[in-house]
Amino acid sequence: MRPAENIEKLIKKLRYKAGARTHEKILGNVLQALDEHERQTSGVTKPEIWRTIMSNKITKLAVAAAIVIAVLIGSHYFAGPVSVTTSAYAEIAQRLQNARTLLYTVTTTTPVQGMPNMVMEIAFKEPGYMRMTMPRGYVSVMDCIQGKGLSIIPEKKQFIEMEISNLPDDGGRRQFDAIEKLRSLPERADEVIGERQIDGRTVQGFRVTEEGMTNTVWIDPKTRELVKVEVAFDNAPGISGTMTGFQFNADLPDELFSLRPPDGYTRLELKVDGGEASEDDLIEFFRLWSSWTKDSTFPPTLNPAELPKVTMELIKAGKFGPDQTATTEQQQFDDTMTITRGMMFVMKLPAQSNWRYAGENVKYGDAQTPIFWYQPSSSATCRAIYADLSVKDVAPENLPK
Amino acid sequence: MVEDRLLVWKFKRGSKDALRAIYQKYADELLSLAGNLLDDKAAAEDVVQDVFVTFVQSIEKFRLTGSLKGYLATCAANRCRDYRRRSNRRQATVENKAQRASREAESPVQLVICSEELQKLSGALRELPDEQRETIVLHLHGGMRFRQIARVQNVSTKTAQSRYRYGLDKLRSTLNGEVRR
Numbered sequence: 001m002r003p004a005e006n007i008e009k010l011i012k013k014l015r016y017k018a019g020a021r022t023h024e025k026i027l028g029n030v031l032q033a034l035d036e037h038e039r040q041t042s043g044v045t046k047p048e049i050w051r052t053i054m055s056n057k058i059t060k061l062a063v064a065a066a067i068v069i070a071v072l073i074g075s076h077y078f079a080g081p082v083s084v085t086t087s088a089y090a091e092i093a094q095r096l097q098n099a100r101t102l103l104y105t106v107t108t109t110t111p112v113q114g115m116p117n118m119v120m121e122i123a124f125k126e127p128g129y130m131r132m133t134m135p136r137g138y139v140s141v142m143d144c145i146q147g148k149g150l151s152i153i154p155e156k157k158q159f160i161e162m163e164i165s166n167l168p169d170d171g172g173r174r175q176f177d178a179i180e181k182l183r184s185l186p187e188r189a190d191e192v193i194g195e196r197q198i199d200g201r202t203v204q205g206f207r208v209t210e211e212g213m214t215n216t217v218w219i220d221p222k223t224r225e226l227v228k229v230e231v232a233f234d235n236a237p238g239i240s241g242t243m244t245g246f247q248f249n250a251d252l253p254d255e256l257f258s259l260r261p262p263d264g265y266t267r268l269e270l271k272v273d274g275g276e277a278s279e280d281d282l283i284e285f286f287r288l289w290s291s292w293t294k295d296s297t298f299p300p301t302l303n304p305a306e307l308p309k310v311t312m313e314l315i316k317a318g319k320f321g322p323d324q325t326a327t328t329e330q331q332q333f334d335d336t337m338t339i340t341r342g343m344m345f346v347m348k349l350p351a352q353s354n355w356r357y358a359g360e361n362v363k364y365g366d367a368q369t370p371i372f373w374y375q376p377s378s379s380a381t382c383r384a385i386y387a388d389l390s391v392k393d394v395a396p397e398n399l400p401k
Numbered sequence: 402m403v404e405d406r407l408l409v410w411k412f413k414r415g416s417k418d419a420l421r422a423i424y425q426k427y428a429d430e431l432l433s434l435a436g437n438l439l440d441d442k443a444a445a446e447d448v449v450q451d452v453f454v455t456f457v458q459s460i461e462k463f464r465l466t467g468s469l470k471g472y473l474a475t476c477a478a479n480r481c482r483d484y485r486r487r488s489n490r491r492q493a494t495v496e497n498k499a500q501r502a503s504r505e506a507e508s509p510v511q512l513v514i515c516s517e518e519l520q521k522l523s524g525a526l527r528e529l530p531d532e533q534r535e536t537i538v539l540h541l542h543g544g545m546r547f548r549q550i551a552r553v554q555n556v557s558t559k560t561a562q563s564r565y566r567y568g569l570d571k572l573r574s575t576l577n578g579e580v581r582r
Binding site (some may be wrong): 022031037 | 406407410413414415417419420421424425428429432433435436437441444449450453454456457464465466467496518522523526535537541542569572574576
């Protein structure tokens with residue numbers, strides 16, 4: 001009697017093969033299908049929401065909000081006081097310890113109607129390269145050693161050359177903050193959630209909270225792989241980010257991080273402040289917004305989840321001045337940067353700062369009305385920004401309740 | 402695994418070279434899988450093409466959660482099922498055996514080793530019930546675990562294992578019978 005394993009070996013030998021010409025033909029048809037698919041997906045029949053969003057100064061707020069989230073996620077991972085050490089965590093930390101490249105996908109969601117989820121593919125490579133790929137072929141590359149960056153906008157055949165100032169002394173290592181934070185996972189998880197099924201895999205969940213961010217981390221205890229990280233923001237209810245598709249030490253060719261623009265593209269330039277967002281950035285945001293509104297009022301809210309929606313309502317109500325389409329594209333990029341940094345400052349404020357915003361319906365110019373205040377850590381007084389955009393140190397009891 | 406993830410990552414960013422690499426890596430394996438499932442070389446070629454066309458058309462939404470080979474094998478298995486269903490409906494009314502033999506002979510897809518024993522085995526595999534043949538081929542050529550096969554066939558893992566065992570038993574007795582004769 002023929003043993004079963006012999007039969008199995010024989011069956012494995014039942015292999016079919018096609019000649020090179022046949023493979024060439026099939027592959028040719030597949031590539032043709034790909035070309036056709038690309039034509040269709042970039043055609044006018046698809047929703048043009050991205051084109052609309054990216055070409056409208058105000059709706060760029062929504063994009064700015066999503067980018068803020070991605071940046072915050074990238075630089076502010078896990079933290080928290082309580083120690084939970086597991087063998088799975090230890091192995092992930094070890095893997096990160098040796099990581100020289102890191103890939104992941106961030107999907108940001110907002111409750112804003114009509115605002116699609118934004119999917120960004122992020123890649124880091126030592127010593128200080130970062131690449132961010134967004135929908136519709138938008139690509140940004142940063143070289144944090146040189147302080148230079150390049151963004152490509154294929155549909156307009158434009159590229160933005162970025163000069164990044166105020167980078168910290170550790171240069172490129174800063175881009176690996178994400179990895180450093182991940183390394184500290186074993187000491188920083190503060191809640192064990194238990195098991196759950198994700199895409200057919202049984203994963204274990206841990207929760208980590210700090211500085212207004214709640215991170216839920218899911219790992220596969222069998223493969224020791226980091227499967228998913230969900231991030232929520234205390235200061236932006238409804239907005240969330242999900243990181244998936246982690247890959248460590250993938251072989252990423254240097255060409256992916258090239259700062260050479262494509263031939264035939266038009267050049268724009270952008271000065272980028274690579275330092276921490278500060279109070280001054282928020283003040284600039286207030287200045288910019290109040291210059292946009294007809295009655296010089298400040299934004300009704302600072303919640304990034306609500307701001308785009310509220311903005312659209314204000315546009316419909318005719319609250320903004322007529323110059324929105326008159327500014328140059330260059331100016332629009334600068335404005336987007338101002339918005340992004342102002343919002344980043346607010347989102348990064350810890351809950352203990354007890355920040356408050358009271359700028360709704362307040363007009364620019366009133367030196368007696370505080371519109372925003374917060375208490376810096378280890379300070380007895382609050383920093384208060386007034387409607388004339390002056391700043392004072394004020395005792396908490398002298399501010400509105 | 403990491404290489405596949407990187408290839409998918411590059412392909413999602415528009416690299417046609419990455420797509421070519423994926424094709425070259427898995428096309429022959431899928432051809433063997435489809436060839437053994439369908440026992441129709443020309444149809445196997447169509448199935449492989451369909452699998453890759455569907456793959457490129459859904460690449461924006463594609464997320465690699467397991468192995469790429471497993472994903473492609475599952476797609477191929479589903480395509481083969483569809484093909485079998487359609488061809489069962491057409492049955493011999495459209496194509497008689499002679500026509501099919503002629504079409505098969507013209508197909509550029511061929512069995513790699515054509516020893517007498519393998520020919521017999523191929524014939525015996527052809528005679529197995531579809532679900533047993535599918536289980537054996539997906540396990541041995543698709544590299545799929547019984548749990549994954551069970552999911553594809555919408556049955557329990559035990560049923561998939563039983564189908565595999567019964568199928569192998571039949572093949573063995575068929576081959577031994579041939580030898581004895």
